[in-house]
Amino acid sequence: xxxxxxxxxxxxxxxxxxxxxxxxxxxxxxxxxxxxxxxxxxxxxxxxxxxxxxxxxxxxxxxxxxxxxxxxxxxxxxxxxxxxx
Numbered sequence: 001x002x003x004x005x006x007x008x009x010x011x012x013x014x015x016x017x018x019x020x021x022x023x024x025x026x027x028x029x030x031x032x033x034x035x036x037x038x039x040x041x042x043x044x045x046x047x048x049x050x051x052x053x054x055x056x057x058x059x060x061x062x063x064x065x066x067x068x069x070x071x072x073x074x075x076x077x078x079x080x081x082x083x084x085x
Contacts, residue, residue: 004074008065011036014074018082021048023075031067039068048075 004014011031017024023043028036043051052072060066065073 002074002078004070004077006067006070006074008063009060009067009070011067011070014067014071016074016078018048018078022046023048023051026071028067036067039071043071048079051075052079 002016002018004016006013009031011028013029015025015027015029017026023046026040026043028039039055043055052075054072055068056072056076058066058068058072060069
């Protein structure tokens with residue numbers, strides 16, 4: 001399990017279970033429940049890079065980020081860390 005503390009959005013953190021470059025489970029702590037559950041069902045089972053490509057730079061209001069964008073950022077950091085091991 002990997003936890004990412006979000007910045008600039010309603011959700012406080014994102015908890016992810018990643019196996020062999022595939023997102024197996026994702027839980028958003030806080031945020032708009034309907035949206036975060038929708039994101040969960042759309043991205044689970046997909047490869048990390050595909051999710052990053054789909055969700056990166058999606059804005060929410062005038063925040064410059066969003067819960068989907070924060071997930072993409074979290075996965076980019078994870079990917080960088082995992083490949084350095």
